[in-house]
Amino acid sequence: xxxxxxxxxxxxxxxxxxxxxxxxxxxxxxxxxxxxxxxxxxxxxxxxxxxxxxxxxxxxxxxxxxxxxxxxxxxxxxxxxxxxxxxxxxxxxxxxxxxxxxxxxxxxxxxxxxxxxxxxxxxxxxxxxxxxxxxxxxxxxxxxxxxxxxxxxxxxxxxxxxxxxxxxxxxxxxxxxxxxxxxxxxxxxxxxxxxxxxxxxxxxxxxxxxxxxxxxxxxxxxxxxxxxxxxxxxxxxxxxxxxxxxxxxxxxxxxxxxxxxxxxxxxxxxxxxxxxxxxxxxxxxxxxxxxxxxxxxxxxxxxxxxxxxxxxxxxxxxxxxxxxxxxxxxxxxxxxxxxxxxxxxxxxxxxxxxxxxxxxxxxxxxxxxxxxxxxxxxxxxxxxxxxxxxxxxxxxxxxxxxxxxxxxxxxxxxxxxx
Numbered sequence: 001x002x003x004x005x006x007x008x009x010x011x012x013x014x015x016x017x018x019x020x021x022x023x024x025x026x027x028x029x030x031x032x033x034x035x036x037x038x039x040x041x042x043x044x045x046x047x048x049x050x051x052x053x054x055x056x057x058x059x060x061x062x063x064x065x066x067x068x069x070x071x072x073x074x075x076x077x078x079x080x081x082x083x084x085x086x087x088x089x090x091x092x093x094x095x096x097x098x099x100x101x102x103x104x105x106x107x108x109x110x111x112x113x114x115x116x117x118x119x120x121x122x123x124x125x126x127x128x129x130x131x132x133x134x135x136x137x138x139x140x141x142x143x144x145x146x147x148x149x150x151x152x153x154x155x156x157x158x159x160x161x162x163x164x165x166x167x168x169x170x171x172x173x174x175x176x177x178x179x180x181x182x183x184x185x186x187x188x189x190x191x192x193x194x195x196x197x198x199x200x201x202x203x204x205x206x207x208x209x210x211x212x213x214x215x216x217x218x219x220x221x222x223x224x225x226x227x228x229x230x231x232x233x234x235x236x237x238x239x240x241x242x243x244x245x246x247x248x249x250x251x252x253x254x255x256x257x258x259x260x261x262x263x264x265x266x267x268x269x270x271x272x273x274x275x276x277x278x279x280x281x282x283x284x285x286x287x288x289x290x291x292x293x294x295x296x297x298x299x300x301x302x303x304x305x306x307x308x309x310x311x312x313x314x315x316x317x318x319x320x321x322x323x324x325x326x327x328x329x330x331x332x333x334x335x336x337x338x339x340x341x342x343x344x345x346x347x348x349x350x351x352x353x354x355x356x357x358x359x360x361x362x363x364x365x366x367x368x369x370x371x372x373x374x375x376x377x378x379x380x381x382x383x384x385x386x387x388x389x390x391x392x393x394x395x396x397x398x399x400x401x402x403x404x405x406x407x408x409x410x411x412x413x414x415x416x417x418x
Contacts, residue, residue: 008094009087011051016082017044023074023084028339028357029067037064040074040084047091057094062101065091067353069346070229071306071339076313085311086268092231109345114235117190118222124167127194131164156351160386161195168197170414174204174214177416181211181287182253187243187277189262190222191378198412199378202405203258203280205414210290212253217246225265226344240269247273254278258401260308260377261344267312279308280401281317281376292407295327298371300403303333303340303361303384305377318376318400325407333373334364342379354383362387365395374400 023040024030030039037046043064049055065088072085095101116122133139139158142148148155168188184207192200207214220243224236243266247255255273257263258280266277278286300322308314322330341347341357361384365373373384376399385397410416 007051008090008097009047009051010083010090011048013083013087013090014044014048014051016080017041018080020079022079023077026073026077028069028071028073028341029353032353032356038067040068040078040082043068043091044082044084044087047087050091050094057098057100059101062095065095066101067350069306069339069341069343069353069357071343072310073306073337073339076310076337089228089231089233092229093233094231096231105349109230110232110235113227113230113232117226118224118235118239120190120221123190123194127164127167130161131166134161134164157348160347160382162382162385164195165197165412168193168200170201170204170214170216172216172218174208174216176211176213177209179211180213183213183215183251184283185215185217185247185252185255187223187247187255187257187262187266188216188220189257189259189378192259192262196378196381196399199258199381199399199402201412201414202399202402202410203256203414205410205416206284206401206404206408207256207280208414209408209410209416210284210287212287214256215252219246221246223259223262223265225261228265229344236265240266240271244271244273247276252276254283256280256283258376258399260305260312261379264307264311279312279314279317279376281321282312282314284404285317285320289321289324292325292404294407294409296325296403296406297327299329299331299369300372300374301331301333301365301368301370302336302400303373303375303380304336305375305380306339306343308376309337318374321400321404322374325403328403328407331368331370333361333368333370335360340375340380340383342377342383344379347383358383358387362391362393365393366391370395372403373397374403376400 019041027039036042046061050057068088070088074084148158188200204214222239224239227236255276263279267274302319339357340361341354347354373395381397388395388397
């Protein structure tokens with residue numbers, strides 16, 4: 001019989017679940033399958049059974065734990081305060097420690113997350129190659145020939161990529177516009193500068209337009225969120241320690257993040273810098289926005305990123321930013337609090353379920369007919385934009401801060417334009 005005390009599973013935390021079932025309607029995999037084992041309550045039963053030695057930790061159990069999107073909507077619904085995100089991460093660590101899933105899948109995932117995503121230099125090189133791939137016409141050739149389908153998951157991953165913009169390489173220190181109100185540091189992330197440079201540029205530009213000097217430490221690294229979600233907490237902790245050494249000494253009012261997943265991961269460490277981490281929308285609203293000077297005409301539908309809404313509990317601030325923009329009409333996308341199916345690399349590992357959840361969002365967009373869809377996480381931006389492209393909808397999918405940058409008259413590089 002397994003000793004629960006020696007397991008990586010947080011057994012005591014599983015006991016917080018009172019089995020009320022209020023989490024079931026909030027869970028996307030339960031909504032789609034109707035299976036108890038594919039619900040938070042069912043998965044917690046499995047975790048507890050494994051920790052007590054009553055359930056064998058086999059491939060079926062492992063598959064169920066990785067079938068979960070870890071969107072944490074169940075945490076918002078839970079009256080007992082069960083830390084489900086923490087539980088699923090410890091369970092995945094236990095799965096990997098016991099070798100309960102495919103060694104090939106584990107090796108490929110670890111290699112990609114540790115040695116590509118987790119290393120800025122390597123990721124920068126890969127992103128440069130992907131830009132060449134897209135801009136040279138090679139992408140069109142391979143898509144027509146379907147050669148990418150030879151490698152499982154590769155075709156789905158390639159199609160989820162947005163058209164890569166130029167990377168964001170700002171100066172180390174960006175001065176405030178007008179009277180200086182404070183000094184902040186930007187957590188640029190790993191994916192954001194390479195795949196979403198315009199979002200980081202807009203964040204820096206909007207902060208500067210609001211009177212904040214922005215420091216962008218060069219030595220920062222990946223936040224480690226994807227490693228945590230994949231059951232590799234030690235590697236994630238190493239990345240956090242590296243970031244702590246970079247940001248801890250900075251004399252800043254806040255560490256600004258414009259990626260919901262990064263913000264959630266950083267804020268949950270028991271460390272002084274975690275208390276300084278703020279989502280850009282939350283920080284700007286609390287600081288008090290300077291009035292935007294340019295109208296942005298149109299209808300925007302806002303969609304909540306799971307790790308902003310359920311993990312960081314930030315809901316009102318992004319909507320307040322959007323409502324501050326002259327000319328912009330703001331509505332919630334129907335099902336705004338439901339997961340879009342991105343969930344890190346879930347679209348690669350579970351393309352069918354990811355596609356079903358994306359289709360929900362596309363249908364909501366089709367019904368709402370907005371000019372813009374706004375959401376604050378890179379995975380969500382890619383997922384929804386892919387659905388919009390495939391459906392042929394004429395809708396821009398943007399981070400809220402990009403629309404705010406337009407309202408301040410900033411160009412795509414975050415600089416003062418018109």
